[in-house]
Every structure is written in C-alpha cells, then in structure tokens.
Amino acid sequence: MKIRKWTGIFFALSLLMTMPVFASDDLEALIKAGDHRKLEMYYAEEAKTLKAKADKWEVLAEYYEKFPDEYSGGSENVHKHIENVRAMADDYRKAMHEARDLALRHHSLIRKGP
DSSP states (O other): OHHHHHHHHHHHHHHHHHHHHHHHHHHHHHHHHTOHHHHHHHHHHHHHHHHHHHHHHHHHHHHHHHOGGGOTTOTTTHHHHHHHHHHHHHHHHHHHHHHHHHHHHHHHHHHHOO
16 A cells, blocks of 8 residues: 555656656747747746745745744744745746746737747
8 A cells, every 4th residue: 555655656746847848848849939829828827826936935934924933943043034935935026027028028029920
C-alpha cells in the first residue's frame, strides 16, 4: 500500500515538474507563429496566476503580523520573515505587471496586424 502511495506521489511530482517545459515549448511555438491573440491570452492568464501568488504571500505576511506567535522561527526573526514574505509578494506583483504589459502589447499587435 505504501509503494502505491509513493508511486502516486512520484508520478504527480514528475508531472508537475515537466509541465513548465511543455508550456515553454508552446510559448516558443506561439512566438514563432506570431499568433498575437494566443500570446495575449497566455500572458493574461500568466498575470492572473502571478496575482494569485502575490495575494497569497501578502495574506501570509498579514497573518504573521497579526499572529507573530504562530511563526515557528522565533519571535526575534518574525519581522525579518515578514519582510521576506512581502518581498516575495512584491516580486510576484512585479512579474504580474510585466505579464499584463506583454498581454497589452500583443493585443495592440492584433489590431495592427503583422
């Protein structure tokens, strides 16, 4: 029974690790084809995903601010941890804005044509 469980976990992790490879191949194909509509959709979806990740890290930072005793790394390190979590949220937010900008650029290229 344990073997089946670990096999399933291994399979799931393997699948998750290979998904970005497939996505990058699809993205390269879209770029080569000059399909601005699909590129716009891709970057808009990427922006949504990045926004969700940024929001998740921001909520975590707020949680640790409200409940610093919940942090297991010690009370002297909780403020540094909150700063790091906020920095991660900011990084995701910056990437979200970049993805949105790319989506807008490709949207404008749809109207202009090749």
